[in-house]
Amino acid sequence: MLDVRGLNKVYEGQGRRVEALRDLTFSLAPGELCCLVGPSGCGKTTLLKCVAGLLAPTAGEVLLDGRPVTGPRPGMAVVFQEYGRSLLPWMRVRDNVGLPLKYRRGLPKERRRALVEQSLDAVGLADAGGAYPWQLSGGMQQRVAIARALAYEPEVMLMDEPFAAVDAQTRAGLEDLVRQLWRERGMTVLFVTHDIDEAVYLGERVLTLSASPTVVRDDTPVDLPGPRDQLHTRAAPRFAELRAHVYREIQRAQGVADAPVDRVIPQKG
Known part of the structure; x- marks a missing residue:
């Protein structure tokens, strides 16, 4: 691979x-x-x-x-260390997650929306799509960054x-999320x-x-x-x-x- x-x-x-x-x-x-x-x-x-x-x-x-x-x-997708700098603060969570998908040719809007919602659900943020990144905790912001990478359907x-x-407790939960x-x-x-x-x-x-x-x-x-x-x-x-x-x-x-x-x-x- x-x-x-x-x-x-x-x-x-x-x-x-x-x-x-x-x-x-x-x-x-x-x-x-x-x-x-x-x-x-x-x-x-x-x-x-x-x-x-x-x-x-x-x-x-x-x-x-x-x-x-x-x-x-x-x-191929990348999740960066500094989630606060990789998420655009003026865009809502679902728009941040869907941003890379706009550059995938031939991907219908309906499919883009479905990938965004599926990815947010996969990281436990199904209800956070309408929020702005700065309204979320650090751990939740990193989940958004992971969701954005997942939405790209990477190999x-x-x-x-x-x-x-992030703090130790949040880190443990994110580690288990990655393995899942x-x-x-x-x-x-x-x-x-x-x-x-x-x-x-x-x-x-x-x-x-x-x-x-x-x-x-x-x-x-x-x-x-x-x-x-x-x-x-x-x-x-x-x-x-x-x-x-x-x-x-x-x-x-x-x-x-x-x-x-x-x-x-x-x-x-």
Whole structure:
């Protein structure tokens, strides 16, 4: 479904040259939910922009269904971290959700309206279509952003730290929403996060990036049971083992020696 081959990105200007990505290579199978983590500043957002076709790589390529991605593509949707800046405050919720659909040729108005309503219902906001984004909580605004991506009927969903700005309780609900929508719709999801626990809880696989210039340091299958919940899954011994493994890989990527176990998995009492 999605192939990233030898991706390299170099920023140049004002006498400076910064190599953000170096020879990044990985593939996602159809219907896979993969989380991507790495040290702060390692280029996670740059990678996602290149995959989305929003930023041209310096070298390498991104393939979707075997075809090069050279710009924003039908079948691919992005959910950004800063939902407050991606939603237009002067437009009602249903108009924000339906905005990208206006640019899909041959899509009748009736079908557009149906997709908007179905998407709002899918994220639990069926009654919020007439509200403005600024009338909603942060978590609800991010649900609107997810609904907008769903309305586009994507085969691939790219999510750039979408829950970083919400509180812990809201974040847990949004994590479960993503897994629910992934199961129901069979999308391929690439989810970028700085939160190791979130990556292990959400993903069927976790890619750990090195420090910049970035390569894939580790590829960890997440062998937790499919139906997950915030209490039992996070309390499982296997969850702790996977979390510790990813944590160690990130520490090594930063040049930090292995941390003691009581720092990797905090002990109570």
